[in-house]
Amino acid sequence: MRINSPKLNIMHRACMKASKSLIRDFGEIEKLQVSAKGPGDFVSSADKRTEKILIEELLKSYPEYGIFSEEAGKINEKNKINRWIIDPIDGTSNFLNGIPQFAISIGYEENGKILTGLTYDPIKNELFFAESGSGAFLNNTRIRVSKKKNLKNSIIGTGGPKSNSKIKNEIFDEFLSVSKNVDIPLRRFGSASLDLANVACGRFDGFWQRELNYWDIAAGIVIIKEAGGFVDYLDNDPNNNKKYSLIASNSLIHRELHDLISKKNIENN
Numbered sequence: 568m569r570i571n572s573p574k575l576n577i578m579h580r581a582c583m584k585a586s587k588s589l590i591r592d593f594g595e596i597e598k599l600q601v602s603a604k605g606p607g608d609f610v611s612s613a614d615k616r617t618e619k620i621l622i623e624e625l626l627k628s629y630p631e632y633g634i635f636s637e638e639a640g641k642i643n644e645k646n647k648i649n650r651w652i653i654d655p656i657d658g659t660s661n662f663l664n665g666i667p668q669f670a671i672s673i674g675y676e677e678n679g680k681i682l683t684g685l686t687y688d689p690i691k692n693e694l695f696f697a698e699s700g701s702g703a704f705l706n707n708t709r710i711r712v713s714k715k716k717n718l719k720n721s722i723i724g725t726g727g728p729k730s731n732s733k734i735k736n737e738i739f740d741e742f743l744s745v746s747k748n749v750d751i752p753l754r755r756f757g758s759a760s761l762d763l764a765n766v767a768c769g770r771f772d773g774f775w776q777r778e779l780n781y782w783d784i785a786a787g788i789v790i791i792k793e794a795g796g797f798v799d800y801l802d803n804d805p806n807n808n809k810k811y812s813l814i815a816s817n818s819l820i821h822r823e824l825h826d827l828i829s830k831k832n833i834e835n836n
């Protein structure tokens with residue numbers, strides 16, 4: 568594994584330790600699915616167990632760093648400079664239903680900018696990681712975004728809307744609008760961090776989704792950039808809003824995808 572910075576080392580170690588417990592828990596899901604109680608409570612405790620290991624490991628090495636994690640919220644809030652952004656299980660609905668498509672995702676932010684990212688799929692044993700200025704990797708191999716130039720023959724991923732979204736219709740309209748302009752049907756795999764990793768390694772040519780959380784995308788932002796791709800946001804300032812409506816791509820199809828989604832919005836207004 569080409570991990571040579573101390574920060575990535577710590578992230579990697581924390582992630583590997585947490586993933587052991589996560590894989591064990593995933594093995595229990597099948598049994599729970601047939602039980603009367605169902606796997607719901609178990610999954611939320613698996614989430615918390617994974618998160619606890621990640622936080623303990625990261626704080627062991629950098630006790631003064633801030634943490635912003637999906638379940639635990641903010642820790643060491645005084646530290647505005649260095650922060651870990653954590654999603655202990657990204658793809659919870661998949662996990663809950665025994666579908667092997669979920670990840671642990673960790674971003675490291677310095678002065679508001681994500682500098683290091685790591686997303687690990689424990690089932691496929693695929694570790695995606697990147698550090699600003701050093702390229703992006705999948706396990707031992709350098710990764711690059713795809714070279715496709717036309718949206719028409721691209722593979723595009725998306726996700727959402729969440730059940731409580733207030734803009735469901737707009738999101739469905741966008742889905743239709745992009746669907747009508749691609750030959751290969753859109754992919755919806757249910758783990759945004761892995762969707763972004765898929766763009767970074769060229770399996771997807773693009774991805775967009777509205778109303779994501781910071782922990783869903785933190786690692787992916789730097790992994791895609793370092794793989795030569797492009798990330799931008801649909802109609803808000805990424806630093807001032809809690810939700811992120813993001814488009815990520817190989818950069819070559821970006822304008823086409825972006826225009827299609829924003830055009831739909833203009834028509835709606």
Ligand code: IPD
Binds near residue numbers: 660726729757
């Ligand atoms: C979810 C996944 C999913 C995306 C949702 C996210 P979670 O994260 O990333 O792909 O569509 O918007 O909330 O809840 O499984 O951590």
Ligand code: CA
Binds near residue numbers: 656658782783
């Ligand atoms: Ca998530």
Ligand code: CA
Binds near residue numbers: 654655656
């Ligand atoms: Ca999660």
